[in-house]
Amino acid sequence: MRHSLHLTFLCLSLLTGRMCIQGNQFNIKASRSDKLSLPGFENLTAGYNKFLRPNFGGEPVQIALTLDIASISSISESNMDYTATIYLRQRWTDQRLVFEGDKSFTLDARLVEFLWVPDTYIVESKKSFLHEVTVGNRLIRLFSNGTVLYALRITTTVACNMDLSKYPMDTQTCKLQLESWGYDGNDVEFSWLRGNDSVRGLENLRLAQYTVQQYFTLATRSQQETGNYTRLVLQFELQRNVLYFILETYLPSTFLVVLSWVSFWISLDSVPARTCIGEGKGSGRSQHH
Template structure:
């Protein structure tokens, strides 16, 4: 008699102490693209209303429809995107009244809550998510939120079986939210999710590593087998490109994180592309060397024929001409200075040309077959070193 559901208990006096417990039934999905998670929870709230005290030591479970006749806290879930109460077959709510005026109010809620994620170490990352409960209209002068038993107020997280994650640990916090309208009590459940990397090792890391090793097979094929080596190089490049596109399709296109898996796929693509470039350089040097040998032989043959002709002509003309050394007069007027100047320019050009040929010779592959010989050792060695630094950095730093 005289109960007013629009007024809180102890109205005009001390704030209402509301103790909460939480059971996490399931976490159905965790979305990296939307950066949120969906969970089904059982929320229990306890408070004391002296207007509902009755004699005896019993407790009564009341029909959930009586909630409309009682005062209940205006608790809401912070950062919730979508939430709903289950209503099959009736609204999943519970009201239990104790003789000392204590009320137990339980709800079954499914909610999608935002969770800011750092995907720079994806898929070797650990994400920290929160579930925050706060009073909407009553500030700290009217209600006070507390966890009923501290960390033991939360159950169910340790039993969850998630597809990609494992719950590392969780803990509860008591805080308050400062707004222009006042300071509002807030309870925080914070839990860490560690991603299971085994799936990604089998799905991405192992295939990309095998593609890199497949590109090294071309080093054991001769330079003359152009179709075989080109086919291996192009096939591995295209397969690696497809693998890179597939690894990013599961995440949002607006996601600008450079993830750990992107770094590894980029490394693998660089090694595969490097093997293709290595064959192009070796084959080009080999063709240049073969082309240089052919004209050189023909030029040597022509020079031999010219030398024989010159010897014959000189021997014939030596008998027809008489050389008189006394008739040769050397004077300064007969010397042509322009000829000397031209000869000097020609000498400088010859020197510069020789130096350029030497410089080019330093960067010219003298024996193209040695390129494959060194690549058999250097490519696997560098790839192994890069893998050591990669896994050490992303697993321990």
């Protein structure tokens, strides 16, 4: 009896151990497959030097850009500038970040500090800031072929030289220009991802005093003392809405002038009527100013 109990216990132990080993092997295989599809950030960046651009010492990095114009909040004739909120997206390939599989994954924005990113800046920007609520409005996404998508939400005030000789029936041409701060054309080449279709949002803008007539994109070269740089340009035309100024300026001024003429048709003896007209014109001027 005792011998049979020992034999039964031994069989159960062997069976349980075999099941545990098979379970562990399954977990190991599953974890390996997960690592192949979504690798750990530490594995990708092992030996990675963020201070060196991709293809360091070789061909320039090809960076494709797209823009979404969220809003143009103000256009100032006195300061000759405009303020816009934009979504800037940049794509490039970094062979050091290639991994197996066909998936992509989005990283926490704080991990951008551990990767190489372009030093893109806005030419003729007076002031700019990156939105920080509730966290820094940045996105970094990695694809298995090494493609990196880097997106930012920026509000910027950009200079725009205006010709006001035909005010208020004028049309102004403004630009938004993007360029690398430190990398010249031998290191970085910028391009629009889809030509004119790389820019969205301008056609949907509704401005109080202006209408966006047309816009187009182009790529040019900027020759500086430190080198020859690629510059991407978004150029758009703003036509002033004449109806706005007719309602706000011309009509009130015309009514005041017509009202002042009425006094010539009033009898000299009608002092109260002249007084009321004078008070009406005075209050109209004070409200207008």
